[in-house]
Amino acid sequence: GAVVSQHPSRVICKSGTSVKIECRSLDFQATTMFWYRQFPKKSLMLMATSNEGSKATYEQGVEKDKFLINHASLTLSTLTVTSAHPEDSSFYICSAATPLDGKNIQYFGAGTRLSVL
Amino acid sequence: AQKITQTQPGMFVQEKEAVTLDCTYDTSDPSYGLFWYKQPSSGEMIFLIYQGSYDQQNATEGRYSLNFQKARKSANLVISASQLGDSAMYFCAMREGGSSASKIIFGSGTRLSIRP
Numbered sequence: 001g002a003v004v005s006q007h008p009s010r011v012i013c014k015s016g017t018s019v020k021i022e023c024r025s026l027d028f029q030a031t032t033m034f035w036y037r038q039f040p041k042k043s044l045m046l047m048a049t050s051n052e053g054s055k056a057t058y059e060q061g062v063e064k065d066k067f068l069i070n071h072a073s074l075t076l077s078t079l080t081v082t083s084a085h086p087e088d089s090s091f092y093i094c095s096a097a098t099p100l101d102g103k104n105i106q107y108f109g110a111g112t113r114l115s116v117l
Numbered sequence: 118a119q120k121i122t123q124t125q126p127g128m129f130v131q132e133k134e135a136v137t138l139d140c141t142y143d144t145s146d147p148s149y150g151l152f153w154y155k156q157p158s159s160g161e162m163i164f165l166i167y168q169g170s171y172d173q174q175n176a177t178e179g180r181y182s183l184n185f186q187k188a189r190k191s192a193n194l195v196i197s198a199s200q201l202g203d204s205a206m207y208f209c210a211m212r213e214g215g216s217s218a219s220k221i222i223f224g225s226g227t228r229l230s231i232r233p
Binding site: 030044096105107110 | 162222
């Protein structure tokens, strides 16, 4: 079954609005979660590392004020795309490593397809 | 800096044949992990197989096996007896260190198409 749950799977919004995406770890606590962005026919690009109880660590070139990350509990991280514009349209996907297998395998949510009109 | 290279943008294979997807990596960290993920058209990232840098044996998971050649820094994925459902994008990824807080970096991917 799913180890990481992501919601919503698809969202269509108007330009200028904000969109929140949730990522939950199921049956395990994740002090760290990761957020990726994927453009069509491209690989996953790490946007930021979400840290429970502290500020997220953003990769170079990612605007932290545009992509707000909140990791308020050990099982939930949220990504908010603020004042979304058409260029923010993309596939966003989160991951977390479960310690249950002893190998810290990273499992991914099902992803969120964002379309900004 | 860590780096993952997949040199095959696309591959076509006949159903029931075996296929090898190439992956090379570069890191100076003696402790690292290598992953393969499958991404079908739905977009979800499906974990396939994992190899730790200190693992003595090649990892296997059902029809998937990882040909780990440490000295050559390669971690090729072998799929035996390919099926139509194997058609998807395949990504090789690497994590430096073994912590759950360590990020993983992805290769550019290989699109595998299985012919009936």
